Amino acid sequence: MSFNRPDQLLKLQESFDICIIGGGATGAGVALDATLRGYKVLLIEKGDFASQTSSKSTKLVHGGVRYLEQAVKKLDWQQFKMVYKALHERKTLLKNAPHLAYPLGLLTPCYTYWERFYYRIGMWLYDKISGSTNLKSSRGLSKKEIQQEFPAVASQHLTGGVLYYDGQLNDARYALAILKEAERLGACVINYARLDSFVLGQKSLKIKKVVFTDTCSGHSHEIPVKAVVNATGPFTDKIRSLANPKMKPRMKVSRGAHIVLPAEFWQGNTALLIPKTADGRVIFVIPWRGSVLVGTTDDPDTLSETPTILQEEKEYLISYFNRYSAKKASLKDISATFVGQRPLLQVQLESALNTDTKSLVRDHEVEVDGRSKLVSIMGGKWTTYRIMAADTLDVLEKVVFNQKPINCLTKDHVLVPESAVSLPEEIPSDIQAHLLELYGPAAGEVYSYGSERLLPSEPYLAGELVYLKKHEMAVTWEDVLARRWGISLRDEALAERLQATKKEAFAS
Numbered sequence: 001m002s003f004n005r006p007d008q009l010l011k012l013q014e015s016f017d018i019c020i021i022g023g024g025a026t027g028a029g030v031a032l033d034a035t036l037r038g039y040k041v042l043l044i045e046k047g048d049f050a051s052q053t054s055s056k057s058t059k060l061v062h063g064g065v066r067y068l069e070q071a072v073k074k075l076d077w078q079q080f081k082m083v084y085k086a087l088h089e090r091k092t093l094l095k096n097a098p099h100l101a102y103p104l105g106l107l108t109p110c111y112t113y114w115e116r117f118y119y120r121i122g123m124w125l126y127d128k129i130s131g132s133t134n135l136k137s138s139r140g141l142s143k144k145e146i147q148q149e150f151p152a153v154a155s156q157h158l159t160g161g162v163l164y165y166d167g168q169l170n171d172a173r174y175a176l177a178i179l180k181e182a183e184r185l186g187a188c189v190i191n192y193a194r195l196d197s198f199v200l201g202q203k204s205l206k207i208k209k210v211v212f213t214d215t216c217s218g219h220s221h222e223i224p225v226k227a228v229v230n231a232t233g234p235f236t237d238k239i240r241s242l243a244n245p246k247m248k249p250r251m252k253v254s255r256g257a258h259i260v261l262p263a264e265f266w267q268g269n270t271a272l273l274i275p276k277t278a279d280g281r282v283i284f285v286i287p288w289r290g291s292v293l294v295g296t297t298d299d300p301d302t303l304s305e306t307p308t309i310l311q312e313e314k315e316y317l318i319s320y321f322n323r324y325s326a327k328k329a330s331l332k333d334i335s336a337t338f339v340g341q342r343p344l345l346q347v348q349l350e351s352a353l354n355t356d357t358k359s360l361v362r363d364h365e366v367e368v369d370g371r372s373k374l375v376s377i378m379g380g381k382w383t384t385y386r387i388m389a390a391d392t393l394d395v396l397e398k399v400v401f402n403q404k405p406i407n408c409l410t411k412d413h414v415l416v417p418e419s420a421v422s423l424p425e426e427i428p429s430d431i432q433a434h435l436l437e438l439y440g441p442a443a444g445e446v447y448s449y450g451s452e453r454l455l456p457s458e459p460y461l462a463g464e465l466v467y468l469k470k471h472e473m474a475v476t477w478e479d480v481l482a483r484r485w486g487i488s489l490r491d492e493a494l495a496e497r498l499q500a501t502k503k504e505a506f507a508s
């Protein structure tokens with residue numbers, strides 16, 4: 001069986017131990033963990049994998065400098081624990097898929113001597129909490145050193161800065177890699193499969209079956225399952241109310257907008273952390289796959305399938321970029337934009353409903369509905385997806401299966417196995433770099449589908465389209481451009497040119 005829809009649909013004839021709803025980072029993590037524990041797993045995703053929040057993150061694998069600051073200032077033990085967990089998880093994410101997650105240096109510019117001292121101590125603490133999992137030690141820099149080493153930064157009024165390290169990931173492809181591996185080990189994984197309802201037991205009102213629609217064919221499926229995990233991120237409350245209409249909402253949605261600029265606006269490989277904007281936010285300027293990512297915002301929002309950027313968000317992000325960058329940009333230089341919705345967990349129901357989203361803890365919680373036995377995994381962040389999955393299954397096994405949890409095996413599980421087909425050495429260097437960056441050990445196999453370029457000056461290949469359909473379950477052009485290649489999130493004009501070359505290859 002391969003990772004394509006026809007093969008996965010063939011697996012639907014049987015019943016499953018665990019059905020996971022949602023194919024973002026969280027659902028993917030649960031699917032792999034559950035499969036490795038030996039369960040028969042079905043995962044359904046109503047759109048494409050990672051098409052919601054999980055492909056629209058700032059792409060940092062981080063503990064969260066801002067969360068550490070909040071934890072220390074408010075003596076908040078819960079927040080501190082979350083930073084600790086995430087910091088220790090960074091190295092695992094990088095180790096298990098090194099072509100999709102790698103270290104990133106971030107510079108914090110300082111404008112007073114007090115700030116230099118404050119951030120130096122803060123980053124020292126960040127290193128210390130990471131312990132043996134620290135990626136690289138932070139260091140203080142004088143104004144002169146910044147001018148020499150980081151010419152991209154506007155140096156007016158600087159007193160110095162602090163350089164520290166976190167990770168950066170290709171979020172959409174990381175989710176895909178987790179799902180592909182779960183499938184390879186036996187899970188049934190289907191995109192464009194929308195959960196519509198549950199069939200409940202007549203007396204117990206426990207979930208007995210999931211009812212979902214294959215939105216490509218319109219066919220409805222009713223599949224017996226022993227347990228259901230709701231991993232639908234911002235959509236969590238909708239699924240909870242389908243299982244038990246009496247459950248009160250727990251999620252609060254916050255929007256985060258990003259703009260993307262061409263690489264020429266930010267030279268070098270080091271990112272910038274703007275630690276405090278006038279309205280108390282953190283903004284990053286990040287070199288990202290040949291472009292520059294600037295974001296993000298953090299404002300309460302209403303749930304949407306297709307959140308789009310507002311003019312004022314573009315202006316806000318450009319104005320902060322221009323304050324800190326030596327090379328100035330204007331709105332017309334923006335090559336792409338994207339907006340994600342954070343699935344934030346309301347901790348104390350009544351008070352949290354009126355809470356500013358910037359101060360809600362980005363931790364997670366596993367909830368089991370006493371009546372339907374729906375297991376919902378809520379909150380969290382990309383960096384902690386694996387811990388969230390392990391916690392979810394531990395709770396599910398104890399509460400729903402009434403058994404001692406089986407050991408979690410994901411910590412040392414490499415996500416993309418070595419392939420028997422190697423990449424020829426004498427191919428053009430841009431194609432080689434492109435294939436290795438996206439497919440890692442599978443690059444040779446992808447190249448075996450053909451070497452014809454779609455556009456003369458770009459490394460994207462016609463053969464890749466065949467591979468993406470057969471082995472990465474791409475259904476529409478958007479699946480290819482936004483998530484398999486990630487181009488429409490960086491360069492909307494290039495995305496259009498690529499699509500025009502072979503419009504007929506995928507649905508629009």
Ligand SMILES: Cc1cc2nc3c(=O)[nH]c(=O)nc-3n(C[C@H](O)[C@H](O)[C@H](O)COP(=O)(O)OP(=O)(O)OC[C@H]3O[C@@H](n4cnc5c(N)ncnc54)[C@H](O)[C@@H]3O)c2cc1C
Nearest residue numbers: 022024025026046053054058060195233256340381382383
């Ligand atoms: C702007 C922004 C920046 C962020 N930056 C970072 C960062 O730098 N680092 C970090 O660690 N974290 C970051 N995060 C947090 C991180 O991105 C999220 O916590 C994570 O992606 C959530 O994943 P998820 O799988 O829970 O949700 P999602 O990715 O939203 O996945 C849920 C899935 O459920 C599916 N679904 C919904 N209803 C149904 C249904 N009825 N049937 C089937 N499927 C359904 C949806 O289509 C969706 O794909 C950021 C978040 C945002 C918004």
